[in-house]
Amino acid sequence: MPEIRAEGLRKEYGKVTALNGVNLTINNGEYLSIVGPSGCGKTTFIKSIAGVVKPDAGEILIDGNRVTPLPIEERGVGYVFQEIALFPHMNVYDNVSYGLMVRGVPPTDRRGPVEEMLHMMVLEDYVSLYPKELSGGARQKTAISRALTSGSLLLLLDEPLGALDLKVRTVLRYELRKLVKDLGLTAIHVTHDQEEALSVSDRVVVMKAGKIVEVGSPMQLYLKPKEIFTAKFLGEANFMIGKVSNVNGRGSQFDVSGLNLSAGINGEFFPINGETCVLAIRPEFIDLTSKPGNVNTWACEIVSASFVGDSMRYEVRADNGAILLVKTPITEDESGFVNGDKAYVTLPEGSLLLYGLPEEGLEKALSLE
Amino acid sequence: MPALRLLNVTKRFGAIKALDDVTFEVKDREYLCVLGSTGSGKTTLLRSIAGILHPDDGDVYLDGEKVTEISAEERNAVYVPQTYALFPHMTILENVVFGPLAKNTSRGIAEETAGRMLKLVRLDKRADAYPNELSGGMQQRVALARGLASGAKLLLLDEPLGALDGRLRLELRTKLRKLAKESNLTVIHVTHDQEEAMTIGDRILVLRKGKLQQLGTPYHVYNRPEKIFVANFVGNTTFLEAIVKTRSKEGSTLRLREGLTVRVRDSSFETDEAVILSIREENTSIMPEPKGDEPNRLSGEVTAVHFLGSFIRYVVMLTNGDVIAARVPIKEVNTEINKGDWVSISFDPMNTHIYEYPTLGLQGELEAN
Incomplete structure (x- = not known):
């Protein structure tokens, strides 16, 4: 049940700063995910904790002990990465018991922990099979079992499901979380799949350009992101620039390129009169109807409509030229809209997210590359 | 006349049937997504259409003409592999010029075409850069420009967005469809991502173990899945x-x-x-x-x-x-x-x-x- 602390981690590769002062405490028994665009430093971060990458500056503490100078073998971590690295000439049983073997545990004493792990991962039927005879999912489960059989309580998962097909990935992610909770492990999971991060984590870390942007529970980060980049990176969002035209005790009014919007008091950002702000709203919170709503209703025209199975995705153009993405559930009684239809969007006050105009400009603040 | 027609195409690799009696047609200027898991035969299908592989049984027709025996160079179809396969020692412009040059176009015309295509994918300002100086998304666009510059009317895209981060993928997929429609291309786009297929395909073809499971519009495939496999794979x-x-x-x-x-x-x-x-x-x-x-x-x-x-x-x-x-x-x-x-x-x-x-x-x- 280790607690991990990263203090002031820095790492540079030539001109590229992979970690630019990262501080983070991961609690005992926590399942923490790290997400961010390519090159944000998430992989360098988890590799620094594993001991595979040596940071240029900063410290890593496991249960209060400084492990920064220690190699991976002496850190007591289980490390699983995307490229499944099983020994091809060993069967599942031997692969899983490998860690105990190299530590000199005699074969009779290996059996207990190995069998327990194989049972936990429902791999008993596969013990005598070789890696090439296994499905991708079974192979990755074997790799996870091997990482854990050495008795490590810290599980580091570097895109562990990235190479698997979607359906297998979805099943395995819940099994992973269950395993971590059942065994009382601490897990750090790097992923590019946001749904994976949101669905299994106690907390999610969003990184950009070597820095932590925001840390919070999945719901916090998705529904009330404090940082504009979190709103952009997790899920989808529409962003609009608006000028504050009025502020009162219940909220504020905005002029968005000639159209009005009002927003309730929302989070920690309090706009002031005349200020230019960014308003954001997730596409699934916008109502799209053939008749106008009461508050925050704009007339619009449907620019594109696409069916994505469990919902419809529309692009609509408001009278001020703004293009909004709208996502609506499929309902039987509503046939939906087609290109060129006139309709109304309603942006519920409570669903609008407010941000100050970023110093570097909106486009730069939202850029992924 | 359909742009592409496959008639009873079977391709074996040893004992495995990578394509098993596949028959279908693609209309001119249609955007078809081929959906399936790893090992379903998606890539073999594209490579058979491109002429890189030759079927053991059955025939391939392009614009009504039987091309089964015709080499890849002589087919009016271009295959864009998943890895982009850009030449690392050549600039972006040289990479794109390569396509038309390989088809014996004069240097001047080839450069003019390449310039136009780079402008289309909005990379004309990076023409002198080398592939490793570009992000994954940009490299993908270069590969696409090279495919377009070849002048082929049938574009065969193998997981074109596969190497990209989740968020970037989402943005590029609509651009890809738009580009194809604006350039009057017929596209076959292989993916394992069902939402991607639903969003950009005019129709979706679902493959499993080399066999065609269902071919229809996204709406049809989603709402009237003909097999358990399709109902499970999509949605x-x-x-x-x-x-x-x-x-x-x-x-x-x-x-x-x-x-x-x-x-x-x-x-x-x-x-x-x-x-x-x-x-x-x-x-x-x-x-x-x-x-x-x-x-x-x-x-x-x-x-x-x-x-x-x-x-x-x-x-x-x-x-x-x-x-x-x-x-x-x-x-x-x-x-x-x-x-x-x-x-x-x-x-x-x-x-x-x-x-x-x-x-x-x-x-x-x-x-x-």
């Missing part, structure tokens, strides 16, 4: 084993395990026949306590609650031990339902599908790729 679905109890013109009544009964739309199966009932997770409602008496109301205990961003997913174990999942749009979540709560589940008979009981059994059918 999120609950499958339950059942026996037909009674049937009439309006539908049938099914008996689930332990004698629970439900009503369904389909009446094509005989009484006492073993079948599989399928219900989409988003068509399944969940209520905190039993009330009302709509059809197909079942009670059970919530065993897991998964936050997925725009949806919350509830997993419920029914009184008979069957497990059913409900996916509720985040906007419609108004009552708090927690793990361990006793709830009622219901679904509209119109939203159900019935399939013949598979020879492998339900679990076997779902696990087989």
Whole structure:
């Protein structure tokens, strides 16, 4: 049940700063995910904790002990990465018991922990099979079992499901979380799949350009992101620039390129009169109807409509030229809209997210590359 | 005249049939997405159309002309591999010029074409850069420009967005479709991402173990899946084993395990026949306590609650031990339902599908790729 602390981690590769002062405490028994665009430093971060990458500056503490100078073998971590690295000439049983073997545990004493792990991962039927005879999912489960059989309580998962097909990935992610909770492990999971991060984590870390942007529970980060980049990176969002035209005790009014919007008091950002702000709203919170709503209703025209199975995705153009993405559930009684239809969007006050105009400009603040 | 036609195409690799008697047509200027898991034959299909591979049986027609025996260079189709295969020692411009030059176009015309294509993918300002100086998204656009510059009217894209981060993928997929439509191209786009296929394909072709499972519009494939495999692969679905109890013109009544009964739309199966009932997770409602008496109301205990961003997913174990999942749009979540709560589940008979009981059994059918 280790607690991990990263203090002031820095790492540079030539001109590229992979970690630019990262501080983070991961609690005992926590399942923490790290997400961010390519090159944000998430992989360098988890590799620094594993001991595979040596940071240029900063410290890593496991249960209060400084492990920064220690190699991976002496850190007591289980490390699983995307490229499944099983020994091809060993069967599942031997692969899983490998860690105990190299530590000199005699074969009779290996059996207990190995069998327990194989049972936990429902791999008993596969013990005598070789890696090439296994499905991708079974192979990755074997790799996870091997990482854990050495008795490590810290599980580091570097895109562990990235190479698997979607359906297998979805099943395995819940099994992973269950395993971590059942065994009382601490897990750090790097992923590019946001749904994976949101669905299994106690907390999610969003990184950009070597820095932590925001840390919070999945719901916090998705529904009330404090940082504009979190709103952009997790899920989808529409962003609009608006000028504050009025502020009162219940909220504020905005002029968005000639159209009005009002927003309730929302989070920690309090706009002031005349200020230019960014308003954001997730596409699934916008109502799209053939008749106008009461508050925050704009007339619009449907620019594109696409069916994505469990919902419809529309692009609509408001009278001020703004293009909004709208996502609506499929309902039987509503046939939906087609290109060129006139309709109304309603942006519920409570669903609008407010941000100050970023110093570097909106486009730069939202850029992924 | 269809732009492409495959007639009974079979391709073997040793004992494995990578393509097994595949027949279909693609219309001129159509955007077709080919969907399947790893090993389903997607890449073999593209390479057979490109002429890089030659089928063991059957024929390939381009614009009505049989090209089965014709080499890749002489076909009016260009294959863009998943890895982009850019030449690392050549600039972006040289990489793109390569396509037309290989087709014996003069240097001047080739450069003019390349410049135009780079402008189209908005990389004209980076013409002098080398591939390793560009991000993954930009490299993808270069590969695309090279494909376009070859002048081929049929573009064969193998997981064109596969190497990109989730967020960037989302942005580029609509651009890709737009580009294809503006350039009057016929596109076959291979992907394992069902949402990608639904969003950009005019039609979707689902492959499994080299066999065509279904070909239709996204709406058709999603709402009328013809096989359990398609219903499972596209979308999120609950499958339950059942026996037909009674049937009439309006539908049938099914008996689930332990004698629970439900009503369904389909009446094509005989009484006492073993079948599989399928219900989409988003068509399944969940209520905190039993009330009302709509059809197909079942009670059970919530065993897991998964936050997925725009949806919350509830997993419920029914009184008979069957497990059913409900996916509720985040906007419609108004009552708090927690793990361990006793709830009622219901679904509209119109939203159900019935399939013949598979020879492998339900679990076997779902696990087989």
